[in-house]
Amino acid sequence: MARNRKSPPSIADIGSSSPKRAGRICGLCGKSGRLTRTDCCHNWICDDEASYRPFSYARNSCARNHGRYTLCAFHFNEGHKGSWQACSQCRESFVPEMYVYYGTNEYNFSVLPDPPAFEPTLCGTCGKRIVLGESGFSMFKGTYFCETCTSRESPRSRSPRRGARRSR
Ligand SMILES: [Zn+2]
Ligand SMILES: [Zn+2]
Numbered sequence: 001m002a003r004n005r006k007s008p009p010s011i012a013d014i015g016s017s018s019p020k021r022a023g024r025i026c027g028l029c030g031k032s033g034r035l036t037r038t039d040c041c042h043n044w045i046c047d048d049e050a051s052y053r054p055f056s057y058a059r060n061s062c063a064r065n066h067g068r069y070t071l072c073a074f075h076f077n078e079g080h081k082g083s084w085q086a087c088s089q090c091r092e093s094f095v096p097e098m099y100v101y102y103g104t105n106e107y108n109f110s111v112l113p114d115p116p117a118f119e120p121t122l123c124g125t126c127g128k129r130i131v132l133g134e135s136g137f138s139m140f141k142g143t144y145f146c147e148t149c150t151s152r153e154s155p156r157s158r159s160p161r162r163g164a165r166r167s168r
């Protein structure tokens with residue numbers, strides 16, 4: 001009783017060995033993995049909001065970055081009408097520099113086609129340029145202060161952390 005060990009190639013195996021779902025990637029970082037769709041613009045994006053550690057202010061979550069730092073999400077959350085690129089309500093909601101930042105940063109799937117010009121924001125103490133949205137600053141009565149000047153003004157925030165290291 002010789003068994004035929006040669007199994008005939010099944011037709012299903014031929015030519016269809018590569019699954020098509022590999023083309024689905026995050027529109028921001030290009031990773032394929034756990035993806036979800038944004039509520040605002042229905043783009044595929046990393047489903048990574050759960051990995052964000054509360055109060056860490058890290059910007060490593062694609063879903064969170066798009067949801068927090070873009071006009072697209074703001075426009076959607078505020079229930080504005082039409083496209084965010086053409087929305088006057090969005091434009092009036094921010095100082096021009098922040099409006100441009102939220103509309104052109106790397107957390108956008110598509111950016112503002114024609115961002116308005118704006119005056120750079122300068123520190124009220126040292127006059128250094130403050131890039132709103134990217135560098136730290138404080139604001140007091142409409143004047144911005146850079147991170148350096150802010151920490152100089154409040155020396156308590158720089159108190160030495162004596163005894164913070166406990167040996168175990
Ligand atoms: Zn991503
Ligand atoms: Zn969006």
Ligand SMILES: [Zn+2]
Binds near residue numbers: 084087089090
């Ligand atoms: Zn809007």
Ligand SMILES: [Zn+2]
Binds near residue numbers: 123127149150
């Ligand atoms: Zn300064």
